[in-house]
Amino acid sequence: MTKSNQTPQELYYLMVQTRTLDRVIGAHDGHWHGLEGEEATIAGIYHGLQKGDVIAPHYRGAVSAALAKGADLKTLMAGCLGRSTAYHKGRHRSDICGPPELGLIGLYAGSLGPPLGYAAGAALAAKLDGRDDIALGVFGDGTSSRGDCHEAMNMAAVLRLPMVFVCQNNQIAISTELSAGVAGSITARGASFGMPSAEVDGNDVIAVKNAMDEATARARRGDGPSLIECKSYRVAGHFYSDAEDYRDREEIERWRAKEPIARFRAYLIAEGIQTEEDLDRIDAALTEEVDTAFKMALEDPVPEAALLAPDDVYAEARP
Amino acid sequence: MTKSNQTPQELYYLMVQTRTLDRVIGAHDGHWHGLEGEEATIAGIYHGLQKGDVIAPHYRGAVSAALAKGADLKTLMAGCLGRSTAYHKGRHRSDICGPPELGLIGLYAGSLGPPLGYAAGAALAAKLDGRDDIALGVFGDGTSSRGDCHEAMNMAAVLRLPMVFVCQNNQIAISTELSAGVAGSITARGASFGMPSAEVDGNDVIAVKNAMDEATARARRGDGPSLIECKSYRVAGHFYSDAEDYRDREEIERWRAKEPIARFRAYLIAEGIQTEEDLDRIDAALTEEVDTAFKMALEDPVPEAALLAPDDVYAEARP
Amino acid sequence: MTRMTFQQATVAAIADEMRADRDVFVMGEDIGRFGGPLRSNAGLFEEFGAEGRVIDTPISEGTFVGVGVGAAMYGKRPVVDLMFLEFLALVMQQFLDAGAMHYYSGGTQRVPLVVRAKFGVGPFHGHAYDHHSWLMNMPGVKIVAPSNPDDAYALMRAAIRDDNPVLFLEHMALYHAGKAEVDDDTPLSLGKASIAREGTDLSIYASALMTKRALAAAKVLAEDGISAEVVDLRTISPLDEATILTSARKTGRALVLSEAIGRGSSSNDVAALLAEQAFGDLKAPIRRLAPPNIPTPFARELEREYLPSEDRIVSAAKDLMG
Amino acid sequence: MTRMTFQQATVAAIADEMRADRDVFVMGEDIGRFGGPLRSNAGLFEEFGAEGRVIDTPISEGTFVGVGVGAAMYGKRPVVDLMFLEFLALVMQQFLDAGAMHYYSGGTQRVPLVVRAKFGVGPFHGHAYDHHSWLMNMPGVKIVAPSNPDDAYALMRAAIRDDNPVLFLEHMALYHAGKAEVDDDTPLSLGKASIAREGTDLSIYASALMTKRALAAAKVLAEDGISAEVVDLRTISPLDEATILTSARKTGRALVLSEAIGRGSSSNDVAALLAEQAFGDLKAPIRRLAPPNIPTPFARELEREYLPSEDRIVSAAKDLMG
Numbered sequence A, B: 001m002t003k004s005n006q007t008p009q010e011l012y013y014l015m016v017q018t019r020t021l022d023r024v025i026g027a028h029d030g031h032w033h034g035l036e037g038e039e040a041t042i043a044g045i046y047h048g049l050q051k052g053d054v055i056a057p058h059y060r061g062a063v064s065a066a067l068a069k070g071a072d073l074k075t076l077m078a079g080c081l082g083r084s085t086a087y088h089k090g091r092h093r094s095d096i097c098g099p100p101e102l103g104l105i106g107l108y109a110g111s112l113g114p115p116l117g118y119a120a121g122a123a124l125a126a127k128l129d130g131r132d133d134i135a136l137g138v139f140g141d142g143t144s145s146r147g148d149c150h151e152a153m154n155m156a157a158v159l160r161l162p163m164v165f166v167c168q169n170n171q172i173a174i175s176t177e178l179s180a181g182v183a184g185s186i187t188a189r190g191a192s193f194g195m196p197s198a199e200v201d202g203n204d205v206i207a208v209k210n211a212m213d214e215a216t217a218r219a220r221r222g223d224g225p226s227l228i229e230c231k232s233y234r235v236a237g238h239f240y241s242d243a244e245d246y247r248d249r250e251e252i253e254r255w256r257a258k259e260p261i262a263r264f265r266a267y268l269i270a271e272g273i274q275t276e277e278d279l280d281r282i283d284a285a286l287t288e289e290v291d292t293a294f295k296m297a298l299e300d301p302v303p304e305a306a307l308l309a310p311d312d313v314y315a316e317a318r319p
Numbered sequence C, D: 001m002t003r004m005t006f007q008q009a010t011v012a013a014i015a016d017e018m019r020a021d022r023d024v025f026v027m028g029e030d031i032g033r034f035g036g037p038l039r040s041n042a043g044l045f046e047e048f049g050a051e052g053r054v055i056d057t058p059i060s061e062g063t064f065v066g067v068g069v070g071a072a073m074y075g076k077r078p079v080v081d082l083m084f085l086e087f088l089a090l091v092m093q094q095f096l097d098a099g100a101m102h103y104y105s106g107g108t109q110r111v112p113l114v115v116r117a118k119f120g121v122g123p124f125h126g127h128a129y130d131h132h133s134w135l136m137n138m139p140g141v142k143i144v145a146p147s148n149p150d151d152a153y154a155l156m157r158a159a160i161r162d163d164n165p166v167l168f169l170e171h172m173a174l175y176h177a178g179k180a181e182v183d184d185d186t187p188l189s190l191g192k193a194s195i196a197r198e199g200t201d202l203s204i205y206a207s208a209l210m211t212k213r214a215l216a217a218a219k220v221l222a223e224d225g226i227s228a229e230v231v232d233l234r235t236i237s238p239l240d241e242a243t244i245l246t247s248a249r250k251t252g253r254a255l256v257l258s259e260a261i262g263r264g265s266s267s268n269d270v271a272a273l274l275a276e277q278a279f280g281d282l283k284a285p286i287r288r289l290a291p292p293n294i295p296t297p298f299a300r301e302l303e304r305e306y307l308p309s310e311d312r313i314v315s316a317a318k319d320l321m322g
Ligand SMILES: Cc1ncc(C[n+]2csc(CCOP(=O)(O)OP(=O)(O)O)c2C)c(N)n1
Pocket: A060, A110, A111, A112, A113, A139, A140, A141, A142, A143, A144, A146, A170, A172, A173, A174, A234, C029, C059, C061, C083, C087, C090
């Protein structure tokens, strides 16, 4: 993957798409995990992957990851709503679990951490097949404390798997501040497994993108895994209906002021890459697109309980 | 614990005791996990702890850990043989599981890794009680790849627990060489959790002991956990009946030549701390002591199957 | 006597034990200032936080339950919040080890540990998985699943006082579902089922939400002249075999409910026990009612259909009456 | 037709599948040059090692089984060696996720994964724990437990060809316990019990070592004029309900064996099924035989007493005959 001329626009698009769907779904569902403040990190991580690449996304940002891999917006939204038209037919949640046929590894039984191992397995499959596909394992700062994270990094390094680990460090896990969850440094952990590891400003989409490009190229070349820690901040609540009485309002406002979309917008305009009007047009188009998709999904049928076929739990032998 | 004048002799005693019981048990039980080559590491780690300290020892060396905490040699041997006179009455294995009443946390259901968390719990108990007791969590290089190891280090660092982590790095796990099990460096992992971490020569009992003294003092002061990596070599097979066709004979012989007891003996004599005769006397006394204990244990009764009381699985309410 | 919700009763029991015994402390993710999801630890931080007895942990389930095990081994009585039963798979080794300790130590080691877990199809969409049955086949572990606030209070106190590792189940559909009288003098002990309703025609075996549904079904059945006895297991492991058998011997018919999927459910132990030891008194085949053998589905419509409903309990009971 | 031990048959099945399908590979601790404890992967490294299809891993059970899950999701057919079933507690989440994938993905995801595990009281002292019952209550997972070399061969091939996560159990007391004919043309499929011995007076349900003991007991019973039918479950999850029921309906008596402790054992599913669906045909209570509810003891004398023995099977069968 070389960076196309389109990259800045595409990044902007992904960032605004993330923000737009966040607002639309969040307004409807108080349990939706907000994305505000992390749009640059999310767009920078998931932009520009190739078809055979596999992602175990962090749950916060999983819908954007699926969209970046070509999933259909309306179908994903139907999945958030539990409609029968969803990729998973209403059986699961597309907010935390994207379509595997597009290379998405989700939270199947709900536990954070183990998907990093599944991503390592996808990387091993690519390596055994001699493909230049890679796997991304993305995790939050809180999730970094799961032993799975350590095991997967060590495994990927020992087996020299084509993999990139990314920590979406928003400095909090539900109500637990970074310092109460994570001792030392996540970047240092990556380095302790002997892999190239770097911290980047997660509010700077270009910085995230550049670090990703380097790490993915390295993985595709067969030179093994790397870690990127994207330092950002969860401006959003843990979920939309979070009362957030455990946090300092001022700190949130300080970070809100640094918000990544305005920053990137300013950059695109200042550098003459896009005009304000272009960007406004993208914004408007996305609002329209997401609203429409959501409305359509809302009207989709709910699954018929009678069709709840327990036989589907086992895959039948292929004919 | 300040180092007493007796320390060198006591260290020597523990090393030779370890070697002696290794030979005696190993000759009897092909499944015994040999200790040859690691006597300095083992003695250096377990010497000089206080009564309330708790140890989750690495399984290779667990009998020495129990002895260092005051367990009775004959009773432990009866435990290796499954006799009813054992601490555990023949129900379990004292080669991997010492008496908890003396502060030993063993491998209860056999999995390496989780005892590090139990040790952290013992450390938390000491901290909550305001005691200056500490907990040791000891693990092999192979075991360092278990997520438990990462989780326990992070937990201990975040909660600032009075704990010392020690890696008994003998550069192999069954047949898996260090480089195929461990990417990067174990010492660096400790450091990545923000704790003081140091590698020492595991064949140099004084170096191990000094590092331990520093780390335990730090923990007792309430300044939190540290990691010590003792680099040594498993001269022994994985267990006594190991055919070892996976290893280079020459490498083993190279390490056998560096064996820690001869080295420490030479040091003690050269420094005038002990005479050769003194040391010979210790050796002979230990041979006698271990042989006698083992013979007595062998004659102890086997558990009566009829007494296998399933009711004992639950602790009854205390009166 | 106070009126409390299930959630309040559970937290009150913990607080009372914390006041009575300085060795009791609580630990888990987001249980401090935040108070835990669904207010599962509400108020504890305010009262006991300054003493360091309310401990927020990193996301390391195996290890924080392990810390509970280790602290319990050396003098404390930890009450660890797993958040959701969904995460039981991550702490199996810790239960396995803890359950083995008393036996394997030759009887010297005690592990007075309580692990709390919210579960169940209910208002909190998702996180519903009922995995408790795995622990049935694990020596030395106890499982408790109250069906109402009064039992929640008494059983939580009993669990904290018990010297064995206990999994304490908190059903999310019962959690804030109205207040009931809580008697803080109830004598405390684990291992006793209760006859939640007496009856003569058939015995319905249940726990947690299934008990509530069984009681509702029993009312409907009574209108049709069928007298159902509802046995609330309360302690699922070990089972109160005497109470279970006595009821079936009396009524001659057994309907066994499960919120966990049928295959491998703890309810099969109840059925097998009856088939072995009450066989001669049974007038009809044992009947089991459980969700299909699939993971808990997400869509509300599917989720609803998934669990044994009051209606299905009624109709299974009628079938059983022949 | 060749004569092989259980261990040889298992490895031969894997090697045959590796030859037939390049997507099959093996993975685990010490399975490369070392060949695995008890020679569980003997010869595979020599034949397939150079192709990178025999992968030694660090001691990270959750993650190496997880790597198996991920590789299976994306085109491979991994055969992962867990070494001992003792470590099942460490990989529960991986089974749980893998078992849910086909259903939760809406039917698009397949997870053709085999996880092998040695277990059982036997010559290899220690590592005996039989934890498989936990996976009964886990949707989408299959469990296979052969009792002889021929079945081991056929079921291993079937497990590798199956598109679902399978736990494949290898009993250490059967592993090197003599050779038997192995028919490499046996049609392959999971989910079928076999009638290991026909009989008319009672049905004995068993798997793995318990099948061997049941067959030995049946011989003794025959001398006393009692005709025991032995049903070898082979696939423990899902159960072959039809074969199980047919046998009990024919003989009218059921004895259910378990190597796992009785409480929460998968054998209770068999008992519950019979109590529900063959009740009318049963002439006597269902009888269960299992170890006591304690962890597997260490001393040889205790270990021996722990398991249902041939003698105890005989005497339980005689009891059942009244
Ligand atoms: C293993 C596990 N433990 C706990 C949870 C419950 N949980 C859901 S989100 C969350 C916080 C995760 O924190 P982080 O990884 O920092 O992600 P963020 O929410 O900040 O994006 C927790 C604890 C879970 N899903 N899985």
